[in-house]
Amino acid sequence: MGLMDILLIIIPSTLLWAAPLILTALGGIFSERSGVVNIGLEGLMVIGAFTAIVFNLSTVDTLGNMTPWVALLVAMAAGAVFSMLHAVASITFRADHTVSGVAINLLAVGVTLFLVKLIYDKGQTDIIQEGFSKIDIPVLSSIPVIGDLFFSNTYWTSYVAIIIAIIVWFVIYKTPFGLRLRSVGEHPMAADTMGINVTKMRYIGVILSGALGGLGGAVYAQSISSDFSHATISGQGFMALAAMIFGKWHPLGAMGAAIFFGFAQSLSIIGKSLPFLENIPNVYLLIAPYVLTILALTGFIGRADAPKASGTHYIKGSR
Amino acid sequence: MSNRTKNILVPVIAVLLGILVGTIIMVASGYDAAAGYTALWNGAFGDVYFTGEVIRQVTPYILAGLAVAFAFRTGLFNIGVEGQLIVGWLAAVWVGVSFDLPKVIHLPLAILAAAAAGALWAFIPGYLKAKFRVHEVIVTIMMNYVALHVTNNVIRTVLSEGKERSENIADTASLRSPFFEGLTEYSRLHWGIFIAVICAILMWFILEKTTKGFELRAVGFNEHASQYAGMNVKNNIILSMVISGTFAGLAGAMEGLGTFGYTAIKSGFTGVGFDGIAVALLGGNTAIGVVLAAFLFGSLKVGALNMPLEAGIPNELVDIIIALIIFFVASSYIIRWFIQRMSKKGVK
Amino acid sequence: ACGNNDAKKDETTGDNGKNTEETFKVAMVTDVGGIDDKSFNQSAWKGIQEFGEENGLEKGQDGYNYLQSQSDADYTTNLNSLARQDFNLVFGIGFMMAEAVNEIAGQQKDAHFGIVDSVVEQPNVASVLFKEQEASFLAGVAAGLATESNKIGFIGGMKSEVIERFEAGFLAGVKAVNADANVDVQYAEAFDKAEIGQSIASRMYSSGTDVIFHAAGATGNGLFKEARDLKMKNPSKNYWAIGVDSDQEAEGVVTIDGKKHNVIITSALKRVDVAVKDLSTKAKEGNFPGGETTVYGLAEDGVGLAKINDEVAAKADIEAKVKEFEEKIKNGDITVPGTLKDLKNFSVK
Amino acid sequence: MEYVIEMLNIRKEFSGFVANDNITLQVKKGEIHALLGENGAGKSTLMNVLFGLYQPEQGEIKVKGKPVNITNPNIANDLGIGMVHQHFMLVDTFSVTENIILGMETTKGGVIDIRTAEEEVRKISERYGLAVDPQAKISDISVGMQQRVEILKTLYRGAEILIFDEPTAVLTPQEIKELIQILRTLIKEGKSIILITHKLKEIMEVCDRVTVIRKGKGIGTVNVSETNPNELASLMVGRDVVFTTDKSEANPAGDVLKIKGLAVKDSRGVQAVRGLDLSVRAGEIVGIAGVDGNGQTELIEAITGLRKAESGSVKIKGKEILNLTPRKITESGLAHIPQDRHKHGLVLNYPIGENMVLQTYYKSPFSKSGVMNFKNIYDKARKLIKEYDVRTPNEFTPARALSGGNQQKAIIGREVDRDPEILIAAQPTRGLDVGAIEFIHKRLIEQRDKGKAVLLISFELDEIMNVSDRIAVIYEGEIVAIVNPKETTEQELGLLMAGSKRKEAGEETNV
Ligand SMILES: Nc1ncnc2c1ncn2[C@@H]1O[C@H](COP(=O)(O)OP(=O)(O)OP(=O)(O)O)[C@@H](O)[C@H]1O
Ligand SMILES: Nc1ncnc2c1ncn2[C@@H]1O[C@H](COP(=O)(O)OP(=O)(O)OP(=O)(O)O)[C@@H](O)[C@H]1O
Ligand SMILES: [Mg+2]
Ligand SMILES: [Mg+2]
Numbered sequence A: 001m002g003l004m005d006i007l008l009i010i011i012p013s014t015l016l017w018a019a020p021l022i023l024t025a026l027g028g029i030f031s032e033r034s035g036v037v038n039i040g041l042e043g044l045m046v047i048g049a050f051t052a053i054v055f056n057l058s059t060v061d062t063l064g065n066m067t068p069w070v071a072l073l074v075a076m077a078a079g080a081v082f083s084m085l086h087a088v089a090s091i092t093f094r095a096d097h098t099v100s101g102v103a104i105n106l107l108a109v110g111v112t113l114f115l116v117k118l119i120y121d122k123g124q125t126d127i128i129q130e131g132f133s134k135i136d137i138p139v140l141s142s143i144p145v146i147g148d149l150f151f152s153n154t155y156w157t158s159y160v161a162i163i164i165a166i167i168v169w170f171v172i173y174k175t176p177f178g179l180r181l182r183s184v185g186e187h188p189m190a191a192d193t194m195g196i197n198v199t200k201m202r203y204i205g206v207i208l209s210g211a212l213g214g215l216g217g218a219v220y221a222q223s224i225s226s227d228f229s230h231a232t233i234s235g236q237g238f239m240a241l242a243a244m245i246f247g248k249w250h251p252l253g254a255m256g257a258a259i260f261f262g263f264a265q266s267l268s269i270i271g272k273s274l275p276f277l278e279n280i281p282n283v284y285l286l287i288a289p290y291v292l293t294i295l296a297l298t299g300f301i302g303r304a305d306a307p308k309a310s311g312t313h314y315i316k317g318s319r
Numbered sequence B: 001m002s003n004r005t006k007n008i009l010v011p012v013i014a015v016l017l018g019i020l021v022g023t024i025i026m027v028a029s030g031y032d033a034a035a036g037y038t039a040l041w042n043g044a045f046g047d048v049y050f051t052g053e054v055i056r057q058v059t060p061y062i063l064a065g066l067a068v069a070f071a072f073r074t075g076l077f078n079i080g081v082e083g084q085l086i087v088g089w090l091a092a093v094w095v096g097v098s099f100d101l102p103k104v105i106h107l108p109l110a111i112l113a114a115a116a117a118g119a120l121w122a123f124i125p126g127y128l129k130a131k132f133r134v135h136e137v138i139v140t141i142m143m144n145y146v147a148l149h150v151t152n153n154v155i156r157t158v159l160s161e162g163k164e165r166s167e168n169i170a171d172t173a174s175l176r177s178p179f180f181e182g183l184t185e186y187s188r189l190h191w192g193i194f195i196a197v198i199c200a201i202l203m204w205f206i207l208e209k210t211t212k213g214f215e216l217r218a219v220g221f222n223e224h225a226s227q228y229a230g231m232n233v234k235n236n237i238i239l240s241m242v243i244s245g246t247f248a249g250l251a252g253a254m255e256g257l258g259t260f261g262y263t264a265i266k267s268g269f270t271g272v273g274f275d276g277i278a279v280a281l282l283g284g285n286t287a288i289g290v291v292l293a294a295f296l297f298g299s300l301k302v303g304a305l306n307m308p309l310e311a312g313i314p315n316e317l318v319d320i321i322i323a324l325i326i327f328f329v330a331s332s333y334i335i336r337w338f339i340q341r342m343s344k345k346g347v348k
Numbered sequence C: 001a002c003g004n005n006d007a008k009k010d011e012t013t014g015d016n017g018k019n020t021e022e023t024f025k026v027a028m029v030t031d032v033g034g035i036d037d038k039s040f041n042q043s044a045w046k047g048i049q050e051f052g053e054e055n056g057l058e059k060g061q062d063g064y065n066y067l068q069s070q071s072d073a074d075y076t077t078n079l080n081s082l083a084r085q086d087f088n089l090v091f092g093i094g095f096m097m098a099e100a101v102n103e104i105a106g107q108q109k110d111a112h113f114g115i116v117d118s119v120v121e122q123p124n125v126a127s128v129l130f131k132e133q134e135a136s137f138l139a140g141v142a143a144g145l146a147t148e149s150n151k152i153g154f155i156g157g158m159k160s161e162v163i164e165r166f167e168a169g170f171l172a173g174v175k176a177v178n179a180d181a182n183v184d185v186q187y188a189e190a191f192d193k194a195e196i197g198q199s200i201a202s203r204m205y206s207s208g209t210d211v212i213f214h215a216a217g218a219t220g221n222g223l224f225k226e227a228r229d230l231k232m233k234n235p236s237k238n239y240w241a242i243g244v245d246s247d248q249e250a251e252g253v254v255t256i257d258g259k260k261h262n263v264i265i266t267s268a269l270k271r272v273d274v275a276v277k278d279l280s281t282k283a284k285e286g287n288f289p290g291g292e293t294t295v296y297g298l299a300e301d302g303v304g305l306a307k308i309n310d311e312v313a314a315k316a317d318i319e320a321k322v323k324e325f326e327e328k329i330k331n332g333d334i335t336v337p338g339t340l341k342d343l344k345n346f347s348v349k
Numbered sequence D: 001m002e003y004v005i006e007m008l009n010i011r012k013e014f015s016g017f018v019a020n021d022n023i024t025l026q027v028k029k030g031e032i033h034a035l036l037g038e039n040g041a042g043k044s045t046l047m048n049v050l051f052g053l054y055q056p057e058q059g060e061i062k063v064k065g066k067p068v069n070i071t072n073p074n075i076a077n078d079l080g081i082g083m084v085h086q087h088f089m090l091v092d093t094f095s096v097t098e099n100i101i102l103g104m105e106t107t108k109g110g111v112i113d114i115r116t117a118e119e120e121v122r123k124i125s126e127r128y129g130l131a132v133d134p135q136a137k138i139s140d141i142s143v144g145m146q147q148r149v150e151i152l153k154t155l156y157r158g159a160e161i162l163i164f165d166e167p168t169a170v171l172t173p174q175e176i177k178e179l180i181q182i183l184r185t186l187i188k189e190g191k192s193i194i195l196i197t198h199k200l201k202e203i204m205e206v207c208d209r210v211t212v213i214r215k216g217k218g219i220g221t222v223n224v225s226e227t228n229p230n231e232l233a234s235l236m237v238g239r240d241v242v243f244t245t246d247k248s249e250a251n252p253a254g255d256v257l258k259i260k261g262l263a264v265k266d267s268r269g270v271q272a273v274r275g276l277d278l279s280v281r282a283g284e285i286v287g288i289a290g291v292d293g294n295g296q297t298e299l300i301e302a303i304t305g306l307r308k309a310e311s312g313s314v315k316i317k318g319k320e321i322l323n324l325t326p327r328k329i330t331e332s333g334l335a336h337i338p339q340d341r342h343k344h345g346l347v348l349n350y351p352i353g354e355n356m357v358l359q360t361y362y363k364s365p366f367s368k369s370g371v372m373n374f375k376n377i378y379d380k381a382r383k384l385i386k387e388y389d390v391r392t393p394n395e396f397t398p399a400r401a402l403s404g405g406n407q408q409k410a411i412i413g414r415e416v417d418r419d420p421e422i423l424i425a426a427q428p429t430r431g432l433d434v435g436a437i438e439f440i441h442k443r444l445i446e447q448r449d450k451g452k453a454v455l456l457i458s459f460e461l462d463e464i465m466n467v468s469d470r471i472a473v474i475y476e477g478e479i480v481a482i483v484n485p486k487e488t489t490e491q492e493l494g495l496l497m498a499g500s501k502r503k504e505a506g507e508e509t510n511v
Helices: A001-035 A040-090 A095-118 A146-151 A154-175 A175-188 A186-192 A198-225 A235-248 A249-274 A282-301 B004-028 B033-043 B049-073 B081-098 B103-132 B136-157 B178-183 B192-209 B211-220 B223-228 B231-261 B272-282 B287-304 B307-311 B316-330 B333-348 C003-016 C041-055 C074-084 C095-105 C132-146 C161-177 C196-207 C217-233 C272-284 C315-332 C340-344 D044-051 D072-080 D094-102 D114-127 D145-157 D173-188 D200-206 D228-237 D296-304 D324-332 D339-346 D374-387 D404-417 D434-449 D460-466 D490-497
Strands: C027-031 C064-068 C089-093 C111-115 C123-130 C149-154 C182-187 C210-214 C240-245 C253-256 C258-262 C264-270 C293-296 C303-304 D004-016 D015-026 D034-035 D059-065 D066-068 D082-083 D161-167 D192-196 D209-214 D216-225 D255-265 D271-281 D284-289 D309-318 D334-337 D422-426 D451-458 D470-475 D477-485
Touching: A001 A040, A001 A146, A001 A154, A001 A175, A001 A198, A001 A235, A001 A249, A001 C196, A040 A095, A040 A198, A095 B272, A095 B316, A146 D324, A154 A175, A154 A198, A154 A249, A154 C264, A175 A186, A175 A198, A186 A198, A186 D284, A198 C095, A198 C196, A198 C217, A235 A249, A235 A282, A235 B136, A249 A282, A249 C182, A249 C196, A282 B103, A282 B136, B004 B333, B033 B049, B033 B287, B033 B307, B049 B081, B049 B178, B049 B211, B049 B272, B049 B287, B049 C095, B081 B178, B081 B231, B081 B272, B103 B136, B103 B231, B103 D059, B136 D470, B178 B316, B192 B211, B192 B231, B192 B287, B192 D072, B211 B223, B211 B231, B223 B231, B223 D145, B223 D339, B272 B287, B272 B316, B287 B316, B307 C064, B316 B333, B316 D296, C003 C111, C027 C041, C027 C074, C027 C272, C041 C064, C064 C074, C074 C089, C089 C095, C089 C272, C095 C111, C095 C123, C111 C272, C123 C272, C123 D004, C132 C210, C132 C240, C132 C264, C132 C303, C132 C315, C149 C161, C149 C196, C149 C217, C149 C293, C149 D255, C161 C182, C161 C210, C161 C272, C161 C315, C161 C340, C182 C196, C196 C210, C196 C217, C210 C217, C210 C264, C217 C240, C217 C253, C217 D309, C264 C340, C272 C293, C340 D015, D004 D192, D015 D034, D015 D044, D015 D059, D015 D192, D015 D209, D015 D422, D015 D470, D034 D044, D034 D200, D034 D228, D044 D082, D044 D161, D044 D192, D072 D082, D072 D216, D094 D114, D094 D145, D114 D145, D145 D173, D173 D192, D173 D200, D192 D200, D200 D228, D209 D228, D216 D228, D228 D434, D255 D296, D255 D451, D271 D284, D271 D296, D271 D451, D271 D477, D284 D460, D284 D490, D296 D324, D296 D334, D296 D451, D334 D404, D339 D404, D374 D404, D404 D422, D404 D434, D434 D451, D434 D460, D451 D460, D477 D490
Parallel strands: C027 C064, C027 C089, C089 C111, C111 C123, C123 C293, C149 C182, C149 C210, C210 C240, C240 C264, D015 D216, D034 D192, D034 D209, D082 D161, D161 D192, D284 D451, D284 D470, D334 D422, D422 D451
Antiparallel strands: C253 C258, C264 C303, D004 D015, D004 D059, D059 D066, D209 D216, D255 D271, D255 D309, D470 D477
């Protein structure tokens, strides 16, 4: 296999893996930038995946090939609503953010599987007929080399994820909303004295994380698993969390980290057909993505600092 | 109302609220809630067999909970308990099947091997955190996956010849107890529960009573002040992870030497390590809290298995209740506020 | 050793008078997959349901039932619960449950157990094995004849004896009909990771493979997804997949320009339902094969191949060859290798 | 006379504790009005009420004669009230401009228009003489600069009435001079100012009137021209206060601490201490005077083992301690009152009692073979709390809940009680009221009189002049002069600190 062939397989596969992670990690960024630790990303993805699949299955007859797109929106809404539990608990009720996040994860799995059994009377849903499929991006895919590598045999959702990452970067670093959001996560009291409603900003941050986490789950379900069961989301939320930290709470950094994870994963699968990797025992390829991540963090990324006030409660008038 | 009473009242109210909401969900979904709870109760305590199974399940929960709690108390978040548990399980079984020794040596050796393996697995994130300031959360998540794949590989290549499970461990390495089995109509209740309880006492003692514990907690709260006070911050971070990993490895030994008696390739995580996070948090990261929370969790989890059979209710309902209880405990501020109001009214 | 149990049994008998003699109750314990895993749990449950219907039983405590495990640690508890509920026959579905069945069978000596995909040597346990290799051999025949590129893929879940039988049989089948074809084998090391299945399939298809067979549970969902996606994008090309365990035809439907296509050639069937029903019937009739291992192969109708997709060009050819080999296997002319070691010495003459 | 601000009969409680009890404060237009009181008297609370951070239980606020209800900082801003907080309200990771415009961003098409904003900030800063770099990141600029940003924040919002809560506590003498200049400019531009400070000298210098509060109650308002520091101090404390600490002649003996050729780099890798020589003898207090950023922090950190030194030698009673661990150094007889009490001095989440044994917990009688003896620890803590007048509900209260002054007293108690050969006191009285300062100075001198060596690092020239027996002036990482406080003036010290004059230090250091 030539390099070009290898890249032709690895790049689309990388982007496919990365898309749900990017979206969910962006959600995490909104939440943590506002000062609320969100370990419940996994649960939010579960909600998104569940909602998308159920919505897709039940409306495909009327919505046709628009179904997956509408399902994304519905899943975002569901994620947003669900994340309000986290917001209420960790902001208004002053719950420990981590504890509340763990509860979100448990609750999401419990509720969705319970509902699947209630609705379908079985443990997993049917396969959706109308999901996201491989496409060649119009125009761009006809660019020589680059078009083949990056814009062919790929999924719209990967580009949606990348575009959203850029939008999130813009929102967080260029708009008044972003400035306020970050100030609330760094120094809520300072923000308060500047007339910014800390509680409101934090609620928005968490709800956005719910929407994006739901979107990530929905993208995963509709472009990869095609159904929903107990195993649909199994650890992707934690990988997204890792991508967020790896990317130093920066939208483009998180995107890069998610793509790196996707790349390492694809490499471990595709490695089998690479001449220089084919004789390596399978277990090394299997653990490579994780070991590479650890090495990358140790070697050249080093320390990453969370937003200063993340995980803390802002109580007016206390120090 | 004294603070102490409140501290006890809060989790109790949280549990009651969780059950209340669980009832509402059951009724709203058209299930018979009374039958559901009866089935849950019977599944956990209706029979000595099930009670034995509850305690059997509680055993690894206590240890996994202690592992998470210990790290938490020293300012670290060990999401890697799952991976440390898996390698502990493997190490225990490896010793259990590979040696031929008298029980007094074999069993302790197998347990120690598990503890050491868990400790080693936790040492890596601890070391990287101390030396390179690498976030322990990511490293422990990654180490979980590495543990899964590596142990599967070892089971296939070292513990068997391409098979999916190891041999059964020698009796001399087993925690199984004919006495308990007789007592509980053949549940898998084993001696491990004593190890778990001893570890809980140990954790309490280390953290609350020893100078090392004083240091570990101080480092968790304020690294700068600890350094100023002459404590070795880096070593303490590593030590904290190692102790946490030791507990996690022991949880693996409970599975390997007690519940199962062998190890098999896994296509996914056992979940015990992640449940340990919930146990620790529910238990307020204290030793006694962890024991109680593990007991609650174990009862619910084992009891839940009976719900579909006896009441036709999906056992996920119990997961929902557990999650809600954690929510309510976490939101104890609002419960305290409520108690405050109620008791004030009472005085008037 | 079971004084307690005996006492308990008597008590129950006294309580409701309903007992073994009147209704014959069966139940099964699944692994975490549940009874609709589109794989052997589902198939086993189908067998139990059919048995129940034929014998006028109802789902529930007094007829037929199942328990789903939430983790490996639950197998024992679930088996025990069912035995204690006086189910006359309790199945453990999957080789991972062998140890648990062994243990409980040792304790509950009066109850009867079945174990699928493994052997448990206890007088009150009937073990069920399948000759998966025979089904996958036929799948291999189909693949070998359907391929145009002579590149075929096999995706395994996790390495185990059962999956090895699938692999060995499949390779043998391909070899039997198409000496030029190469089979690219890759294991996902997971039964529930669709994205890994999809990436492996993507790799295989893009290097020219046109038929892929999977024995990987839900990981195989990714294979079907990839095949459907590629087909939709490139309707003129062939991206075939072969299903496993039950007839997975439904997973392969692609609608292109309003017309339905299917990317699944066929499925290698493992009729756990047949075996479970068969054993239950035997047990009910008092012929419970305790302590024995029953192997279900083509001859016993325990494995087989689903019907061939009409869209496959070589359909007639395949059907003919499959029929031919079916006969040969049934009458013992061919012994399909069940391990990779046996495969080396295998040849069709 | 017209008042811009009138706070009438303000009462503010914190769950039962009355922080402000019927206080009245009236500020005239165009004046600098001082608010004076001990630590914990209720000054910050009163100002937080005015700024809308707290709601008073009782009382009335009038702005320019009109009754107002200030329920949040936005309303205060709209009324033209701005506040420079005691603890800076700045986001470290933001630029100067971002901090200033936060909440009132200039936008163009929904996007922050940072260029225009920077221009605006530059204009305001020029007008009020507050030179700052609008693009600099907060974490990169000095405390003095940060304070200017705080002032700019209020001006950017068009504040007419500015509240300064202890602005000079964190500034160097140079910066204080500049701030005073800024205050005068502000008044000239028509603003009114409320100034909280513990430094009577500053009140006498810039203020027009002063309102004194004591233990939450208003004591009264006086014209500065009609009073003097002594009167103010006794009004504030409720008794007479001695300013220049009485002390006898020093009786120095042999060297306890001897530093030779010490070289240390700061965290950015810049040489901060360059071949510094200094010795401190038993029975004397050596004060280090210098402008912030001349290597004081690195010097202390190197001596105490918190930072690795490049080269040189530090000896305690002849024993080399350079680059040993903090524990070894402590055990060699060094005690250290750290400059940043929250970062280094205390584990805020630990009970104050356990903080009392932060360095000695592993020793008898506080522990035995690795097991703590909490009874002995808390016995000790109770003793120290009493002896050092640490005001806390009890020894089990978390250190976090104590006021800054009491936290500092606890640290001093702990350090002095260890009976060290050498005590290093870094900014020991920062932010404390005169009563507390007096107390701490007495303790330092007590140590000296017991024949111990004391090294005092402070930005407060008064403190250095009053307490030290010898003054070493640090400039760019070197000791450029050693002077006798009795034979020098603040002017001369100021010049030395600015590096414009060098005195032969050689023979004096080598006594
Ligand atoms: N948030 C709060 N909760 C409870 N009590 C408080 C709170 N803030 C202040 N206090 C109480 O009010 C008193 C006055 O505090 P305040 O901060 O106003 O003092 P201060 O005069 O500014 O002191 P300093 O000179 O040290 O700044 C304190 O002694 C404290 O007991
Ligand atoms: N959340 C709180 N609960 C109870 N008391 C509080 C709280 N926050 C502050 N306090 C009280 O407020 C007072 C704080 O005083 P303050 O912080 O003004 O001291 P300070 O001398 O100004 O500190 P610093 O020296 O750091 O400037 C303390 O007496 C403390 O008991
Ligand atoms: Mg104050
Ligand atoms: Mg103060």
